[in-house]
Amino acid sequence: MTDPLATGATIGILGGGQLGRMLSVAAARLGFTCHIFEPGIAPPAAQVANRLTTAAYDDTAALTAFARDCDVVTFEFENIPTEALDVIEAITPIRPGREALRISQDRLTEKNFLQELGLKVAPFADVPDAEALARAVRDIGIPSILKTRRFGYDGKGQVRLSSESDVATALDGLAGAPAVLEGFVEFSHEVSVIAARGPTGEVACFDPGENVHRDGILHSTTVPARLSASQRTDAVLIAAKILNALDYIGVLGVELFVTPQGLIVNEIAPRVHNSGHWTQNGCSIDQFEQHIRAVAGWPLGDGSRYADVVMENLIGADMDKVPHIAREKDASLHLYGKAETKAGRKMGHVNRITR
Amino acid sequence: MTDPLATGATIGILGGGQLGRMLSVAAARLGFTCHIFEPGIAPPAAQVANRLTTAAYDDTAALTAFARDCDVVTFEFENIPTEALDVIEAITPIRPGREALRISQDRLTEKNFLQELGLKVAPFADVPDAEALARAVRDIGIPSILKTRRFGYDGKGQVRLSSESDVATALDGLAGAPAVLEGFVEFSHEVSVIAARGPTGEVACFDPGENVHRDGILHSTTVPARLSASQRTDAVLIAAKILNALDYIGVLGVELFVTPQGLIVNEIAPRVHNSGHWTQNGCSIDQFEQHIRAVAGWPLGDGSRYADVVMENLIGADMDKVPHIAREKDASLHLYGKAETKAGRKMGHVNRITR
Structure with a gap:
């Protein structure tokens, strides 16, 4: 094809x-x-x-x-x-190909892959069992966070280690699943780059967005993000390096911690990403069309941003705000048509044009 | 409801x-x-x-x-x-209600309705038969245009009278359908207002667009239209008058001729309108969402425009341009997924952000 x-x-x-x-x-x-x-x-x-x-x-x-x-x-x-x-x-x-899936399905594989590319990641250690956990805690220290290697999302499959007493029971919470211990990173804020690559190797990135999480779930993304010009360039170069290394076709989300020592890669997602929803109201071509263009072998859109946008997720009972949001000026609602509202369930989002 | x-x-x-x-x-x-x-x-x-x-x-x-x-x-x-x-x-x-349909389904009814509202329309005469046509031609003159009262769209159901010799055969082209003779209006350009009214009577208008037709079919709509501030106000007041008179719920398209004597109403359409497609890329809430909001009894969006846009229809063989348009910067493609490309068939449109 x-x-x-x-x-x-x-x-x-x-x-x-x-x-x-x-x-x-x-x-x-x-x-x-x-x-x-x-x-x-x-x-x-x-x-x-x-x-x-x-x-x-x-x-x-x-x-x-x-x-x-x-x-x-x-x-x-x-x-x-x-x-x-x-x-x-x-x-x-x-599309994207199997290699991107193989790597992003497993936190350990993903971290090794990113490190081998020369990118900075948080300190991490493989935790196949209790003995390895004790060793990992010695190396990485506490506070730290234990995550299952596979099937985690929106804060699920994670146990935070705040004191030594958490260590003994930490693995119980993961039901024996292979895990990774991650050290905490001192970061000022988190940004993400929504990047795309087409089958001919062309790459296009949307402007990085600044993310705020609540209870392990994305709460809001704001563009422009607080980044210096050189941080902005770094963010794009990191994303491009990952795309090229994976011979990737489609849209990829890259979450980055902003630290005084530079940008640290938190994780990658081989798909359109919640932190890219703002592109629906700030760009001629949004992340969804960009992904479709890439997988269909069409030319990528340029992704230029023509507005400042704050995307806010509507989670669970946030749906009660919809009648009010519907009256706001410059607010675009995007609801997902889910039959049942549940706590923690993403029900929709709103993009507010702020300039 | x-x-x-x-x-x-x-x-x-x-x-x-x-x-x-x-x-x-x-x-x-x-x-x-x-x-x-x-x-x-x-x-x-x-x-x-x-x-x-x-x-x-x-x-x-x-x-x-x-x-x-x-x-x-x-x-x-x-x-x-x-x-x-x-x-x-x-x-x-x-929604919108039956009255809007009854009036807009019949050119004669529509013109009488607009005239009774005190709005300017092109000279017109009822043409039930050949005798009435002869009388109408005497009153309105030539050039003029004979249109079926019902079922006309995109230039269909129309015969142009350019000289006396056209009169004898004009009715043949309409297959006996009741018709209206319309005089020509000397206008500098055509604009349209996409206006909405909710069930509580609130009215919101999008910025008027300037339309160019080719072969009786809309070719492009440009915002902003060439209009003075007072013409812009007039256009909105005309649309609001029509909406209120019809106790209308939903989006209505109003086509207007710009003349030195003021704005003349060409026709109204009780629905979303091709000349409002630019709103998809120039407004937080487009005409389609505006219509849905109105018929669902939601608050209307404010319809503010944040970009200059040129909408161009892709008709028939224009589809050959799609690969080129896909490479343009600031161009949003909207294709309709029609299985077969035919001459004169609307296949899609492109919204180009010009500022």
Whole structure:
């Protein structure tokens, strides 16, 4: 697959959440149709997609039919079972590629990869068992944070070690899953770069955004971020280095800690990213269209920012604010159409144009 | 129906073309689901809508089931058969209301309505038959233009009278349909106002756009339009007068000729309008979301414009330009996902940010 996809082609999306939903709308804007593959019933993405397959990731027949219907397959989350990818890839291309998934599915692999690229990361140690944890605590110290190697998101799969007494029970919280101990980094703030790379190697980055988390979940992203000109350049160079090393096709999110010693890579996500939602109201081409352009082999958009924006997530009971936000000037609501509001569930976001 | 619709409610849309498609995406952004009713197979709107009914407008059972599924019904075109509206309205509200449809479905009714409001329109005369045509030509003169009272769009259903010799055969071209003769207006340019009114009577207008037509089809809309401050005020007042007179709920397009004697109303469209597509890239809330907000009883967006935009339609073979447009900076493509490219068919549009 080297030619750009023609309008009318079908893009498959693994995962039917809000990211798949916004990818589907962006794909439609370029004349593509979308086919969502999602085990859950009535996923948000299906409301704005052309076709839906409801099946488990081990349903080979469903995966095969899905892959045959799609000209290219992409995904909205990184924890897709390897076997499912094998079935799909035998039939149609997956973009971004397997290597990006292999690395980002495992925190230890990801940290080793970033370090080998010469990028700064927080101190870390492999924690396969209790003995290794004791050793890691000696090396890295406390406070530190124990994270499962796989399947963590939005603060899940993490235990914070604040004192020696936390160490003994820390592994219990992870139910025996292999883990990584990470040292704390003294950072002034966190930024993220939403970067894209096309199949011909062209790279385009959106302006870095400044992130605020609450309870382990992204609360807001503000552009422009507080960064010096040289920090801004560094952020883009770091993202480009990662994209090129992975021979990446699509949009990638890179979270960075800003410290006096430079930018430290927190983590990468091989997909569109919550901290890039501001691009929907600040750029001619948003992160979702940028991703679709890349996976479809279209030229990337330039990603220039023409407005200052604050993106705020609407989580759980934040939905009660919607009637008020609807009355605000210069506020764009983006709701996800989820049937049930739950504490901690991302229900939507609002982009406020501040200048 | 007086309370605002809650997210999760279903909005029915009569018509599955590009306007229905963009309405559906806007509705999803506010957390609504859409149900499209369209006689044609595989309509563009269905690609981004939650549900589709494929049935004719005289299929009472299908209309009934559709209406029962919808909390409110709106439409993307004005020529919906009255009987279909009767079936739907017995079950669920239709917004904008029947009066707006009754008036805009018939050029003669529309012109009388506008004139009775005290607005300027081009000279016109009722032409039920050949005798009336001869009389109308004496009164209005030549050049003039003969238009069917009903079902005209994009230059269809029109015969231009350039000389006396055109008169004899003019009615043949309309196949006996009741018609209106319109005099030509000497205008410098055409503008349109995309205006909205909510159920509580609040009115919001987007900045007027300047339209260029080619072969009877809209070619481009440019904002800002060339208008003096007082012309701009007049345009908005005219639109508001029409909205209030119709007790209108939703977005309405008003086409105006700019003349030394003031603004003359060309025609009105009780729906989102091609000349309002620029709002997708120049405003926090576009005409599609504005329409959905109005019909859902939500507060209207303020419609402020934060960019200069030129919207250009992509018609028929213009689709060949898409690969080039995709490489342009500050150009947003909006393609409609139509299976077949035909001469004169609207296939998409591009919004170019010019400042």
